[in-house]
Amino acid sequence: MAKNKKTEEPQAQAVATAKAGLFEYAPAPESPAAAGDIATSYGHFIGGEFVDSSGSEALKTVNPATEQVLAEFAHGTDEDVDRAVAAARKAFTDWSALPGSERAKYLFRIARIIQERSRELAVLESIDNGKPIRETRDVDLPLVAAHFFYYAGWADKLDFAGYGANPRPLGVAGQVIPWNFPLLMLAWKIAPALATGNTVVLKPAETTPLTALRFAEICRQAGLPKGVVNIVTGDGRTGAALTAHPDVSKVAFTGSTPVGRAIAKQLAGSRKKLSLELGGKAANIVFDDAPIDQAVEGIVNGIFFNQGHVCCAGSRLLVQESIQDELLDALKRRMDTLRVGDPLDKNTDIGAINSAAQLARITELTAAGEAEGAERWSPSCDLPGTGFWFRPTLFTGVSQAHRIAREEIFGPVLSVLTFRTPAEAVEKANNTPYGLSAGIWTEKGSRILWTASRLRAGVVWANTFNKFDPTSPFGGYKESGYGREGGRHGLEAYLDV
Amino acid sequence: MSDISLRLDVLKTYKLYVGGKFPRSESGRVYEVTDSKGQWLGNAPLGTRKDTRDAVLAARAAVKGWSGATAYNRGQVLYRVAEMLQGRREQFAAEVAAAEGVGAKKAAALVDTAIDRWVWYAGWTDKIAQIAGGANPVAGPFFNLSTPEPSGVIGVVAPQTGYGHSLLGLVEVIAPAIAAGNTVVVAAAADAPMPALSLGEVLATSDLPGGVVNIISGKTADIAPTLATHQDVNGLDLAGAIAAEGPGAAAALEAGAADTLKRVIRPALDPSTQDWTQAPGTERLLSFLETKTVWHPMGI
Numbered sequence: 001m002a003k004n005k006k007t008e009e010p011q012a013q014a015v016a017t018a019k020a021g022l023f024e025y026a027p028a029p030e031s032p033a034a035a036g037d038i039a040t041s042y043g044h045f046i047g048g049e050f051v052d053s054s055g056s057e058a059l060k061t062v063n064p065a066t067e068q069v070l071a072e073f074a075h076g077t078d079e080d081v082d083r084a085v086a087a088a089r090k091a092f093t094d095w096s097a098l099p100g101s102e103r104a105k106y107l108f109r110i111a112r113i114i115q116e117r118s119r120e121l122a123v124l125e126s127i128d129n130g131k132p133i134r135e136t137r138d139v140d141l142p143l144v145a146a147h148f149f150y151y152a153g154w155a156d157k158l159d160f161a162g163y164g165a166n167p168r169p170l171g172v173a174g175q176v177i178p179w180n181f182p183l184l185m186l187a188w189k190i191a192p193a194l195a196t197g198n199t200v201v202l203k204p205a206e207t208t209p210l211t212a213l214r215f216a217e218i219c220r221q222a223g224l225p226k227g228v229v230n231i232v233t234g235d236g237r238t239g240a241a242l243t244a245h246p247d248v249s250k251v252a253f254t255g256s257t258p259v260g261r262a263i264a265k266q267l268a269g270s271r272k273k274l275s276l277e278l279g280g281k282a283a284n285i286v287f288d289d290a291p292i293d294q295a296v297e298g299i300v301n302g303i304f305f306n307q308g309h310v311c312c313a314g315s316r317l318l319v320q321e322s323i324q325d326e327l328l329d330a331l332k333r334r335m336d337t338l339r340v341g342d343p344l345d346k347n348t349d350i351g352a353i354n355s356a357a358q359l360a361r362i363t364e365l366t367a368a369g370e371a372e373g374a375e376r377w378s379p380s381c382d383l384p385g386t387g388f389w390f391r392p393t394l395f396t397g398v399s400q401a402h403r404i405a406r407e408e409i410f411g412p413v414l415s416v417l418t419f420r421t422p423a424e425a426v427e428k429a430n431n432t433p434y435g436l437s438a439g440i441w442t443e444k445g446s447r448i449l450w451t452a453s454r455l456r457a458g459v460v461w462a463n464t465f466n467k468f469d470p471t472s473p474f475g476g477y478k479e480s481g482y483g484r485e486g487g488r489h490g491l492e493a494y495l496d497v
Numbered sequence: 498m499s500d501i502s503l504r505l506d507v508l509k510t511y512k513l514y515v516g517g518k519f520p521r522s523e524s525g526r527v528y529e530v531t532d533s534k535g536q537w538l539g540n541a542p543l544g545t546r547k548d549t550r551d552a553v554l555a556a557r558a559a560v561k562g563w564s565g566a567t568a569y570n571r572g573q574v575l576y577r578v579a580e581m582l583q584g585r586r587e588q589f590a591a592e593v594a595a596a597e598g599v600g601a602k603k604a605a606a607l608v609d610t611a612i613d614r615w616v617w618y619a620g621w622t623d624k625i626a627q628i629a630g631g632a633n634p635v636a637g638p639f640f641n642l643s644t645p646e647p648s649g650v651i652g653v654v655a656p657q658t659g660y661g662h663s664l665l666g667l668v669e670v671i672a673p674a675i676a677a678g679n680t681v682v683v684a685a686a687a688d689a690p691m692p693a694l695s696l697g698e699v700l701a702t703s704d705l706p707g708g709v710v711n712i713i714s715g716k717t718a719d720i721a722p723t724l725a726t727h728q729d730v731n732g733l734d735l736a737g738a739i740a741a742e743g744p745g746a747a748a749a750l751e752a753g754a755a756d757t758l759k760r761v762i763r764p765a766l767d768p769s770t771q772d773w774t775q776a777p778g779t780e781r782l783l784s785f786l787e788t789k790t791v792w793h794p795m796g797i
Contacts, residue, residue, distance in 0.1 A: 196727055257758070262755075265756070268748050268755060269744065333529065383739070452789075457789070459793070461792045462791060467635075467639065469635070469639075470634055472643070472790055473788045473790050477790065479757065484788050489643070
């Protein structure tokens with residue numbers, strides 16, 4: 001008896017310890033101090049100077065993990081936008097006349113300073129946005145620097161880009177970016193604009209303005225001529241004033257499809273060049289021969305990366321019916337291990353939802369999913385008491401008509417649908433007005449190529465997901481917008497071709 | 498009795514070209530077309546919004562086969578169009594002369610250029626992917642390839658003015674779109690639709706699958722907005738929109754296209770000064786192409 005008990009005890013203990021988390025990581029917090037000094041209030045960056053707004057309205061940006069106000073910043077008025085566009089127009093004459101090799105050197109300088117200050121920027125981004133430090137440090141910042149480095153090299157090679165000899169810049173680019181990748185979207189917009197000889201006025205999102213303002217300091221450190229880059233903060237009203245401004249020659253927008261549609265309408269007949277990166281509802285297709293463990297990692301990366309705040313997120317999982325149970329079991333096991341919490345903890349997988357408004361939208365759509373009859377599942381995990389949080393969530397029994405299968409949720413919510421044949425998978429995957437991205441999981445090469453060629457999406461990841469690179473064009477089909485960012489293709493939006 | 502000739506010409510009943518067939522308009526109506534001096538040339542079918550929607554359906558149905566055809570095959574079909582047009586050179590020269598009021602010699606030269614344009618685009622079908630796509634040197638162990646793919650169904654407002662617009666300009670808006678693998682619905686030049694309607698006969702005998710090109714004559718104010726706002730049209734070429742209805746109408750069409758985020762080619766600011774004999778670039782080939790980027794890990 002005693003002997004038996006002894007042999008039983010360690011087993012029971014092992015089970016108990018595993019449940020308590022044998023492999024729990026101790027907290028590994030990054031220091032918020034690494035973000036550098038955050039001022040209590042910010043104005044705009046116009047003509048190379050930080051200036052006060054002409055208006056008195058101020059907005060607040062909060063840390064979504066703590067709900068603490070980080071700083072106040074100016075709501076850009078029409079007059080502020082006017083000033084910024086005028087500064088950019090003034091700078092355009094000299095900047096566009098500069099030899100490409102010189103413009104290149106400024107961009108290389110910016111890339112290098114971003115690398116030098118990447119820890120500071122990663123922490124600041126994490127605090128302002130709520131995304132895990134692991135992602136800002138290992139994904140956002142390296143890519144931001146890489147984008148400036150890549151487009152720097154194009155500045156003196158534009159004659160060879162395939163848009164004819166001596167392609168010309170357009171003028172002042174008005175750029176409006178979202179809150180999900182504040183610095184990366186800034187890089188996607190500013191790097192090709194400057195490389196091609198345009199000057200810019202950029203409006204960051206109203207919930208994440210801090211890193212764009214910090215980027216303004218980097219422009220000064222790099223000695224960038226005054227007015228080449230201008231940052232005007234504010235909400236949608238400021239964005240609308242910028243895109244409608246008569247002296248803006250090119251508008252670039254990344255954000256929701258409804259806003260993109262409104263901008264396209266507003267610009268009709270104006271002859272301003274327009275590029276749009278809009279919403280998505282990507283299908284992530286898992287065939288029956290897919291390696292389950294790899295596919296599960298890809299699915300998790302596809303939908304829970306950046307809290308699902310990704311326009312190309314794999315938000316519709318299409319599983320071949322015969323492996324549905326096996327795959328979902330493995331996926332749930334994996335989701336059980338996701339760590340939700342403090343974005344500044346280096347072990348955190350899922351950080352905070354960016355804002356109360358976004359959390360409300362995710363909550364509303366998931367409630368609609370339940371109301372429409374889909375089955376909801378989340379791992380049990382503790383959420384912090386303050387801040388905006390949402391458990392990684394899985395819906396099964398989803399039909400194509402459900403709102404959670406049609407509308408972009410922009411949160412850590414995965415809708416699972418099934419299919420029997422490859423043709424049905426393609427049919428379901430394409431059954432959306434969006435066409436930004438898609439995923440394919442199968443060990444059979446010919447099936448990858450067959451499927452990829454039939455998917456109406458701008459980026460297709462096969463046996464991987466959410467990979468980005470400055471040399472690789474990114475952008476959507478159908479109502480996910482037009483134009484491409486990245487690569488040689490990304491130059492076209494900023495050239496008169 | 499002097500105006501009674503010994504032999505009466507057989508006149509042609511001009512018809513729409515939709516889905517590879519030649520329907521009369523759903524309206525059952527025609528409108529008078531005159532030459533540059535006001536002389537009656539013939540009656541053209543008064544195509545309606547319904548005709549336009551039918552044409553979009555036909556164009557959509559043709560997308561799968563045409564975009565899925567090999568580039569080599571598409572090139573040969575486009576070259577075949579040049580062959581067929583060559584065989585009817587004299588007829589088209591007469592129609593262009595009447596439509597645009599140019600002399601016989603100039604009209605023949607315009608037809609020759611139109612034939613050459615088909616040959617030029619025939620040669621593009623299997624090259625466009627190589628200049629518009631390629632391997633991307635990403636920083637990681639990935640195979641990463643960008644390839645262009647057609648946008649789908651393209652609505653076209655054909656050129657209404659400018660030197661050579663009636664046939665050459667028309668070819669310049671149709672050929673690049675279909676060379677890239679799209680299918681098109683064309684609102685023909687309202688005042689000079691004869692070359693366009695006759696081109697339908699050429700296309701029908703050129704191995705071009707039915708529905709790849711659809712040509713509607715009638716009021717631009719009916720046809721163009723239907724194309725611009727249609728949910729199942731992916732791109733819009735407004736080449737003739739300003740000349741047809743004025744800059745305001747062109748802007749309204751662009752605004753209508755925004756609802757479905759169609760890819761739009763805007764018209765030239767002063768289309769009357771446009772010279773369609775000028776060599777085309779690749780703009781119209783590239784405008785209705787999407788870039789698809791496919792990633793795959795590399796490893797053993």
